[in-house]
Structure formats: structure tokens, C-alpha cells
Amino acid sequence: MxxxxxxSTWLPDTRETLAEALADGRMTEQDLExxxxxxxxxxxxxxxxxxLAANAARAALAESGVDPARVGxxxxxxxxxxxxxxxxxxxxxxxxxxxxxxxxxxxxQLSNGGAAATELAASWLHAHQDGLAVVTTGxxxxxxxxxxxxxxxxxxxxxxxxxxxxxxAPGPADALRxxxxxxxxxxxxxxxxxxxxxxxxxxxxxxxxxDLARTKKAFFAAHTREAFTDTATGKAKRxxxxxxxxxxxxLDDLRHLLLPRIGRLTYELYRxxxxxxxxxxxxxxxxxxxHLGAGDLLANLxxxxxxxxxxxxxxxxxxxxxxxxxxxxxxRPA
Numbered sequence: 001m002x003x004x005x006x007x008s009t010w011l012p013d014t015r016e017t018l019a020e021a022l023a024d025g026r027m028t029e030q031d032l033e034x035x036x037x038x039x040x041x042x043x044x045x046x047x048x049x050x051x052l053a054a055n056a057a058r059a060a061l062a063e064s065g066v067d068p069a070r071v072g073x074x075x076x077x078x079x080x081x082x083x084x085x086x087x088x089x090x091x092x093x094x095x096x097x098x099x100x101x102x103x104x105x106x107x108x109q110l111s112n113g114g115a116a117a118t119e120l121a122a123s124w125l126h127a128h129q130d131g132l133a134v135v136t137t138g139x140x141x142x143x144x145x146x147x148x149x150x151x152x153x154x155x156x157x158x159x160x161x162x163x164x165x166x167x168x169a170p171g172p173a174d175a176l177r178x179x180x181x182x183x184x185x186x187x188x189x190x191x192x193x194x195x196x197x198x199x200x201x202x203x204x205x206x207x208x209x210x211d212l213a214r215t216k217k218a219f220f221a222a223h224t225r226e227a228f229t230d231t232a233t234g235k236a237k238r239x240x241x242x243x244x245x246x247x248x249x250x251l252d253d254l255r256h257l258l259l260p261r262i263g264r265l266t267y268e269l270y271r272x273x274x275x276x277x278x279x280x281x282x283x284x285x286x287x288x289x290x291h292l293g294a295g296d297l298l299a300n301l302x303x304x305x306x307x308x309x310x311x312x313x314x315x316x317x318x319x320x321x322x323x324x325x326x327x328x329x330x331x332r333p334a
Contacts, residue, residue, distance in 0.1 A: 002122045004330070005064035005132075009058035009299045011289070012043040026149040027156075034154030036264030040290035042148075043159035045139045047238040048083040049293075050076075052161030053095040053138025060163040061097060061134070065173075068098035071165075072131040073124050075105050077113025077294040080139045080146055080157075081203075092134055102134070111260065112195070112320025113137060113294030116160060119181050119326060122246055125168040136163045141294030147209040149289075158290035162298035175305045176330045179313070181246030184235045185324040189228060192219045193321045232319070233273045239327040240315055241277060241319050247329040249313055254280035256307060256314040256331070258300040261286025267275040270317070280315065294320075301330065308332035 017039045021027045027035075042051060053076060061068050076090035083089075090104035109116040114137040121133040140147040142155040148157040170177070195215030197206050204210075220228075244251050257280040259270055264284075271282045285303050292299050297318040304314050311334040319325040 001165045002125055002178040003170050003174045003280040004178055004301065005167055005171055007164040007305065008056050008059045008060040008063065008162065009295070009302045010052060010059055011041040011234070012047055014042050014044065015039050016042050016158065020189055021149050023156065029208045031149070031154045033129045034263055034265050035156050036267070036297060037290055039288050040156055040158035046076065047082065047140060047159065049078050049138035049140050050082050050089040050213055052140065052159065053136040053139070053163065054093045054161070055101050056138070056161035056163035057093060057097045057134055057136050060165050061260040064165040064300065066132055066165050066304050067270040069101060070132055071099040071102040071134050072128060073100050073105070073133040074102040074119060074136065075107055075117040075133065076136045076138070076191055077109065077117045078137060079110050079113060079293040080141050098325055099134065109324060110316055110322060111291070111294060112326055115183070115297040115318040115326035115328070116324065118164070118297065118328065119183060121166050122178065122181060125166060129168045131168065133166045134163060135166065135298065137293065137295035137298060138158040138243050139295065141293070144208045145204060145210060151210045152212040154265060156290040158292055160289065160295055160299065162291045162292065162295035162302065164298050164301065174333050176301060176332055178328055178330050179249060180243040180245070181237045181326065182242035182246060183324060183326040184239050186231050186235060189231065189323040192216050195219055229269065232323070232325070233262065233269065235275055235325045236270055236273055236317060238326050240274065240317055243315060243327040243329045249329055251278035251280070253313055253316050254278055255312045256280055256302070257282050257305070258314065258316045259284045260291070260296045260318050261289055261299070262291045291331060297328070298327070304330060305332065310334040
């Protein structure tokens with residue numbers, strides 16, 4: 001068992017609606033329908049991903065009551081450009097929040113980055129029973145490199161930081177207890193984000209903004225969509241089932257099962273699949289956030305601190321390009 005001292009989502013104040021994006025031509029009716037969301041937080045140039053992550057980390061550390069100087073590990077995950085070339089965002093975040101003795105490590109696993117960092121932090125805590133770990137994510141999606149409305153059609157990317165403070169030993173006011181975690185991957189699907197493009201020597205050599213519809217089209221010219229959906233749904237069942245088994249929790253004892261915040265199509269894909277294995281209520285919490293890059297899993301955990309009553313349990317399912325899928329089972333302490 002790993003204890004979540006605190007978990008926080010930090011959103012910028014500025015918001016944009018999908019109706020506005022539709023009205024001025026930034027997205028199509030089809031993309032709006034595929035998303036199913038209504039509004040998203042949008043950060044200005046003074047809030048790049050690492051700053052968003054540092055803001056979330058300060059909030060989580062303050063809520064946890066943990067002295068940042070005691071943090072032994074800081075894992076930072078991201079998907080989009082962090083603001084500088086040949087530079088380490090996790091070291092910046094550790095310095096900004098006062099975690100000067102922490103080991104800062106970057107995790108790059110696209111949208112499953114926050115989940116991967118959580119699993120790595122849990123493993124580190126099993127080896128450092130008296131240690132404290134912080135997981136952060138931070139992404140700002142902006143032109144010229146990334147079009148939040150069009151770079152991945154139907155999947156609306158939004159700006160946020162998330163952070164979580166973890167410990168191996170229970171505390172008197174833990175937000176959640178992480179009871180089980182499981183991951184599975186399918187490396188044969190990595191080409192969905194590569195297509196048939198040659199390897200390049202610099203960022204955006206293949207054009208800006210990024211166009212994932214192009215790479216996916218190239219991938220599916222050689223592979224069936226059914227092969228992807230069959231793999232994705234099979235892995236989804238596997239990781240949720242394994243996480244529950246490792247937690248010692250019956251699947252029907254889960255109150256909620258939260259999905260990554262990537263829209264209506266994903267909800268329609270996974271909801272019936274999970275309905276075959278659990279009576280948990282399947283939720284997509286992205287209506288007013290959109291997809292938070294590497295931060296969906298942590299944002300969902302933050303939501304569970306208020307969705308769950310004392311002693312109740314839930315699962316959070318996540319996935320990301322490559323492809324990798326992760327599930328965690330948590331409990332709100334009684």
C-alpha cells in the first residue's frame with residue numbers, strides 16, 4: 001500500500017469554450033461531436049508546463065503538510081514542449097518548490113506519463129520505506145508547435161499542472177490509499193504517432209503544427225482499426241483486473257471507474273467493456289478540463305478525494321501513445 005498524502009490539479013484562470021472554437025473555425029462539428037466536452041482551461045505564455053507543474057506541487061505539498069526539503073524523489077511527466085531545449089524540467093520544479101535534496105527524474109510516456117511516474121514512485125517507495133516522493137505533470141499546448149483543437153482531431157488538449165505527494169507509511173490525514181497498480185503495453189502500436197515519416201534531425205522538421213491525423217492515417221493504411229480497438233479493450237480489462245487483484249479488492253466493490261479525459265469516443269469504447277467486469281460507475285471527468293496531457297490520471301485521483309466517501313474504493317484507468325495502459329485502485333481512508 002502506498003499513501004497519497006495529497007493530490008492537486010492546478011488550472012489557469014482563463015477558459016475557452018468548444019462552442020467558441022466551433023464558431024471561429026478552429027474545430028469542426030465532427031470534432032465537437034467526437035469530443036463531447038464544453039470548455040477547457042487555457043494558459044498564457046507566462047504559464048508554461050513546468051510552471052503549471054510547480055504551482056500544482058506547491059499546492060499539494062502545502063495540503064499534505066510535508067516539508068519539501070524532506071522529499072527524496074521528484075518525478076515529472078509531460079507530453080508537449082516544456083519551454084527550453086536540452087534542459088531538465090524536473091530539476092527546475094524541484095528547485096522552485098524547495099525540494100533541493102530530491103532526485104529529479106523526467107518521465108516521457110506521452111499521455112500515460114503521470115501514470116508511469118506514479119508506478120515508478122510506488123516502486124521507489126517500496127525500496128525507501130521512510131521516503132517521500134512527489135509526482136508532477138505540466139503541459140501547455142500552443143502554436144506554432146501544437147494546435148490544441150486540430151493536432152489530434154476530436155481530442156481537445158488543455159493546459160494544467162497536477163501533483164501528488166506519496167509516502168509508504170500511513171499518515172493521519174492521507175487523501176487516498178493506493179492499493180494496487182498494473183500496466184500493460186503494445187509496442188507494435190507505436191507507429192500510430194510516427195506514421196511512415198523518416199527520422200528527422202530537429203523539432204518540427206516534419207511540419208508544424210503537429211498533425212497526428214496524418215501519422216494515424218499512414219499507420220491504418222497498413223493495420224486495421226479493429227486490431228487497435230481489440231488490443232486497447234483487451235489491455236484495459238487486463239490492467240483494471242490486475243490492479244484490483246493486487247489491491248485485494250473485488251471489482252464489484254469499486255464505486256467508480258474513471259476514464260482518461262479524451263472524449264466521447266473513448267467513453268463509448270471503454271464503458272461497455274468495463275461493464276462486462278464491474279458494476280462500478282464509469283465516469284469521464286473531462287467536460288470542463290479536456291485532455292490534460294500527461295496529467296489525466298492525477299487529475300482523476302484529485303477528483304476522487306471528493307467523489308469517494310470514507311472507506312469507498314475506486315479505479316482510475318489511463319492510457320497513452322506507444323501504447324501503454326495503466327490502472328490504479330485507491331481507497332479513501334475511513
